[in-house]
Amino acid sequence: MDKVPTIIINTEEEEENLLTNNRHHIHSEIVKNIDHAYENDIENLTLFKIINNLRGYTMVLMVDKENWDESLEKCIKYFVSIEDYEMCDTVEKLRKKIKNGNI
Numbered sequence: 001m002d003k004v005p006t007i008i009i010n011t012e013e014e015e016e017n018l019l020t021n022n023r024h025h026i027h028s029e030i031v032k033n034i035d036h037a038y039e040n041d042i043e044n045l046t047l048f049k050i051i052n053n054l055r056g057y058t059m060v061l062m063v064d065k066e067n068w069d070e071s072l073e074k075c076i077k078y079f080v081s082i083e084d085y086e087m088c089d090t091v092e093k094l095r096k097k098i099k100n101g102n103i
Helices: 012-039 065-081 085-100
Strands: 006-009 044-052 057-064
Touching (some): 006 012, 012 044, 065 085
Parallel strands (some): 006 044
Antiparallel strands (some): 044 057
């Protein structure tokens, strides 16, 4: 993707709510970005940049091609847990596409 989304954390509440309130968005972005990387023959992709001003660090979330399947498996587990079977189907189709080398 052209521009890496940046998440800025300034308070403990923002830090605590980051994963809790954004799990669906994060997992959906992982799926979307892996599909984009596959379609465009990109080996490494950067998902998010998190600037934690509260703790004084910056973190960049990346997924290498060799870890795509593992990341997609984690996404499926999440989508099953919230009963979003449409996204489960989307992820399974992407996994098959990648495994079979279909573009």
